[in-house]
Amino acid sequence: MPQISVLATGGTIASRQDSRGASVASQGVQDLLAGVAGGATEVVSRDIFQLGSYLLDHTHLRHIAEEVALEVARDDVDGVVLTHGTDTMEETAYLLDLVHSSAKPVVLTGAQRPADAADTDGPSNLRDAIAVAAAAEARGTGVSIAFAGQVFAARATRKAHTVAPAPFRTMDGGPMGRVGADDVRFMFRPVRPPALPLPPASFDSTRVDVVSLHPGADASLARAAVDAGAKGVIIAGTGVGNGNHRILEWVEEAVGAGIAVGLSTRVPEGPVVPFYGNGGGADLVGAGALPLGSLPLFHARLLLALLLSHGDTPAPDMLTPYI
Numbered sequence: 001m002p003q004i005s006v007l008a009t010g011g012t013i014a015s016r017q018d019s020r021g022a023s024v025a026s027q028g029v030q031d032l033l034a035g036v037a038g039g040a041t042e043v044v045s046r047d048i049f050q051l052g053s054y055l056l057d058h059t060h061l062r063h064i065a066e067e068v069a070l071e072v073a074r075d076d077v078d079g080v081v082l083t084h085g086t087d088t089m090e091e092t093a094y095l096l097d098l099v100h101s102s103a104k105p106v107v108l109t110g111a112q113r114p115a116d117a118a119d120t121d122g123p124s125n126l127r128d129a130i131a132v133a134a135a136a137e138a139r140g141t142g143v144s145i146a147f148a149g150q151v152f153a154a155r156a157t158r159k160a161h162t163v164a165p166a167p168f169r170t171m172d173g174g175p176m177g178r179v180g181a182d183d184v185r186f187m188f189r190p191v192r193p194p195a196l197p198l199p200p201a202s203f204d205s206t207r208v209d210v211v212s213l214h215p216g217a218d219a220s221l222a223r224a225a226v227d228a229g230a231k232g233v234i235i236a237g238t239g240v241g242n243g244n245h246r247i248l249e250w251v252e253e254a255v256g257a258g259i260a261v262g263l264s265t266r267v268p269e270g271p272v273v274p275f276y277g278n279g280g281g282a283d284l285v286g287a288g289a290l291p292l293g294s295l296p297l298f299h300a301r302l303l304l305a306l307l308l309s310h311g312d313t314p315a316p317d318m319l320t321p322y323i
């Protein structure tokens with residue numbers, strides 16, 4: 001019988017109303033598992049912390065990565081499930097995927113409706129995630145998100161709806177698998193780059209900010225990010241990744257000062273294409289901005305933060321396998 005390790009971090013799946021009526025993560029992993037009928041899987045479990053995922057910082061992410069790596073390394077564990085809030089599940093899933101080198105599946109899940117809601121989706125999502133982690137077909141698929149009966153590869157999956165019961169969507173793609181009443185099916189398997197080392201302690205303080213552009217945007221926020229200690233700034237450009245003359249001037253200045261400037265887009269789907277001049281993406285890349293392909297915006301932020309925390313100077317060649 002496969003043995004699955006379930007680790008819990010909080011989120012709506014673990015939330016109940018407090019005395020003011022606000023939903024707060026307050027349930028431990030044993031409470032979550034109580035709602036899941038025992039199947040053909042043995043479960044070991046542990047709480048990491050109990051927090052809404054809107055509260056997490058890099059220290060929490062590093063802590064989760066270390067805890068997951070410990071479970072993956074256990075000979076008696078065949079797969080890992082991590083319960084997590086959906087707000088920033090995409091970031092944790094992607095970080096875990098970047099550092100995951102085992103064939104054992106790691107599956108994140110959560111809920112859109114709290115544990116004390118009559119129609120909570122937590123138990124069914126947790127049951128599905130355990131089934132995916134235990135499935136032989138899931139070996140080699142890296143880190144995924146199992147939610148509302150679908151399985152998504154971490155690489156390009158984002159939360160795409162605030163309240164829908166099926167909020168996740170893989171950008172420029174679809175779910176790689178489905179969970180049925182008694183089977184797990186994969187339609188395809190992700191192409192994954194070689195794993196990076198776990199985040200070092202310096203990851204906690206490696207600041208990478210995102211600055212979004214709009215009509216009339218200037219470089220004040222990008223400058224403020226660097227003043228606040230950012231070692232990297234991701235520009236969420238318009239369209240295929242465009243800026244303007246004020247942003248171009250700042251990119252020249254920041255790249256000259258050794259800041260890693262990533263060029264992404266505020267459009268949810270599709271690649272950055274450095275195509276336009278006159279302050280557009282071709283000029284920004286010409287000034288040293290790193291085009292981030294079709295890697296989603298907040299995934300790109302984490303990738304830059306991880307590379308910078310390892311002491312790497314991100315360059316286009318180094319980024320190619322990830323974007």
Ligand SMILES: NC(=O)C[C@H](N)C(=O)O
Nearest residue numbers: 011012052053085086087
């Ligand atoms: N559905 C959720 O889990 C959202 C919650 N705010 C969280 O990320 O913790």
